[in-house]
Amino acid sequence: MKIPQVKGTRDFYPPQMAVRNWIIDGWKRVSLRNGFEEYDGPILEHLKMYQVKSGDEIVEQLFSLQDRGGRELAIRPEITPTLARMVNQQINSLPRPIKWFSVPRLCRAERPQKGRLREFFQWNIDIIGEDDVRADADVIFTTVDYLRDIGLTANDIVVKISSRRMLAAVLKEIGVSEGSLDSLYAVLDKKNKLPGETFEKMLDELLRDSGMVSKVRAFMELENIQQIEHMFGRQEAFNELVGLMKLLNSMGIGDYYRFDQGIVRGLAYYTGIVFEIYDKASELRAICGGGRYDNLLKDFGGPAISATGMGMGDCVLEILLREKGLLDVTELEKGLDYFIAYVPTIVSFEDNRTPLSVAVELAAELRRMDKRVDVSYRLTGLGKQLKEAAGRNAKNCIIIGDEFRERKLVVKDMATGEQEVVDYDEFLGRCDE
RNA sequence: GUGAAAGUAGCUCAGUCGGAUAGAGCACUGGAUUGUGGUUCCAGGGGUCGCGGGUUCGAAUCCCGUCUUUCACCCCA
Numbered sequence: 001m002k003i004p005q006v007k008g009t010r011d012f013y014p015p016q017m018a019v020r021n022w023i024i025d026g027w028k029r030v031s032l033r034n035g036f037e038e039y040d041g042p043i044l045e046h047l048k049m050y051q052v053k054s055g056d057e058i059v060e061q062l063f064s065l066q067d068r069g070g071r072e073l074a075i076r077p078e079i080t081p082t083l084a085r086m087v088n089q090q091i092n093s094l095p096r097p098i099k100w101f102s103v104p105r106l107c108r109a110e111r112p113q114k115g116r117l118r119e120f121f122q123w124n125i126d127i128i129g130e131d132d133v134r135a136d137a138d139v140i141f142t143t144v145d146y147l148r149d150i151g152l153t154a155n156d157i158v159v160k161i162s163s164r165r166m167l168a169a170v171l172k173e174i175g176v177s178e179g180s181l182d183s184l185y186a187v188l189d190k191k192n193k194l195p196g197e198t199f200e201k202m203l204d205e206l207l208r209d210s211g212m213v214s215k216v217r218a219f220m221e222l223e224n225i226q227q228i229e230h231m232f233g234r235q236e237a238f239n240e241l242v243g244l245m246k247l248l249n250s251m252g253i254g255d256y257y258r259f260d261q262g263i264v265r266g267l268a269y270y271t272g273i274v275f276e277i278y279d280k281a282s283e284l285r286a287i288c289g290g291g292r293y294d295n296l297l298k299d300f301g302g303p304a305i306s307a308t309g310m311g312m313g314d315c316v317l318e319i320l321l322r323e324k325g326l327l328d329v330t331e332l333e334k335g336l337d338y339f340i341a342y343v344p345t346i347v348s349f350e351d352n353r354t355p356l357s358v359a360v361e362l363a364a365e366l367r368r369m370d371k372r373v374d375v376s377y378r379l380t381g382l383g384k385q386l387k388e389a390a391g392r393n394a395k396n397c398i399i400i401g402d403e404f405r406e407r408k409l410v411v412k413d414m415a416t417g418e419q420e421v422v423d424y425d426e427f428l429g430r431c432d433e
Numbered sequence: 434g435u436g437a438a439a440g441u442a443g444c445u446c447a448g449u450c451g452g453a454u455a456g457a458g459c460a461c462u463g464g465a466u467u468g469u470g471g472u473u474c475c476a477g478g479g480g481u482c483g484c485g486g487g488u489u490c491g492a493a494u495c496c497c498g499u500c501u502u503u504c505a506c507c508c509c510a
Contacts, residue, residue: 004483004500004501005501007500007501007502058509058510060434061510077510078510080510106510108510110509111434111507112503113503113504114503116509122510266508266509269510285509311510341468341470343467344467344468345467381468382467382468382469383466383468384466385470386469386471387469387470387471390471391470391471397469399468399469402468410468410469414470419469
């Protein structure tokens with residue numbers, strides 16, 4: 001019986017696995033150099049945990065199950081609630097600020113489409129317990145640090161930054177009631193994705209006040225914070241945004257970001273700075289998004305401690321990297337350091353050992369030195385073995401032949417074809433350095 | 434959850450007014466080549482044409498269902 005692959009999942013054959021590892025290794029490397037520590041939680045959590053924060057809609061997009069004791073569990077669709085739970089559990093003993101990162105494997109029962117699958121990896125970085133905008137700057141910088149590291153320039157991507165707090169202040173100034181803020185956010189978030197007329201229509205239906213609609217539209221047309229400040233007066237939230245941008249400038253990524261009040265983020269829990277990163281050339285969905293969420297720990301039964309963070313999935317990123325030609329798969333697949341071939345026509349050496357037994361012994365020796373080494377399983381001609389070495393992407397091929405009667409090896413560089421005869425012990429010494 | 438397109442060898446695909454043993458390139462395996470590889474040449478293996486049902490003397494081809502994939506919408510933690 002043929003068993004098909006599960007919808008929206010991927011098989012990682014060695015070439016795909018090399019890509020996945022390359023992406024994740026980069027995430028970890030850049031997180032560490034920016035001062036983040038790695039954590040992880042379980043793949044299963046109580047279903048309740050996601051229902052608390054998210055409501056029925058999200059629960060519908062969850063893979064949930066019952067264990068044998070009748071407990072309702074869910075496969076994690078995100079790791080932020082787990083993070084909140086873990087931090088809350090040890091809040092009194094954790095030194096602050098908490099700068100943690102994780103690369104969890106997540107599942108969401110959505111319909112798969114371009115850049116979105118049912119199982120994926122997501123890089124998360126979070127800073128908990130630091131109100132200062134420097135934390136937000138650190139999150140954005142770390143994200144850009146990675147994208148820049150793998151070869152994406154300011155010509156390729158743009159960080160669109162806004163602030164929920166600033167948005168709330170402006171809308172309040174315009175006269176929008178507190179109660180309609182959340183539904184208005186949802187509309188503003190779509191501004192960049194909808195044709196102008198549709199956007200206007202949605203505003204009309206929501207606000208039912210032509211004066212307010214035109215003010216909101218005028219606000220959305222403004223191009224920078226100075227203009228907004230000019231129109232609505234100086235607000236606390238502006239200082240925060242301006243401060244963030246100054247920090248990003250001094251961190252050397254001033255050409256990567258742009259203020260964009262169309263960035264709101266779909267989720268209700270964001271409270272301050274929000275940002276998303278987009279590819280400039282294509283129509284891909286956001287590469288990543290993040291922001292400040294000051295109520296999350298409290299919502300999970302903890303103290304009122306603020307947090308700011310970012311999440312980046314591997315699906316969109318990989319599509320983007322392929323489009324830009326930044327994924328050199330042949331480069332990623334690391335082959336063998338040494339392939340050891342032996343001359344099968346030699347029955348045995350003076351010490352009664354066969355070329356094959358010498359090859360096996362040498363392989364074990366080199367492996368102890370952490371070299372990637374292999375020997376063919378097939379008893380076949382030297383030509384075939386060299387062919388196998390080439391197929392295995394070996395850097396060098398060692399040949400055990402008549403030279404071994406004087407305890408010497410032939411070491412062949414597979415790229416150039418050059419080969420030299422080296423003393424066995426001298427070769428080992430050289431490898432051990 | 435809604436809509437559209439597609440599914441033939443491991444991969445990319447050809448093959449349809451319905452016709453007998455279903456093809457190519459690449460990949461894989463073996464040989465040319467028992468002490469020298471990636472090129473070349475020769476040969477070989479591999480398919481119940483996604484699955485199920487229907488129409489027909491006869492289905493990869495037509496019809497229905499189903500699954501999967503892709504794309505768009507909804508949503509996006």
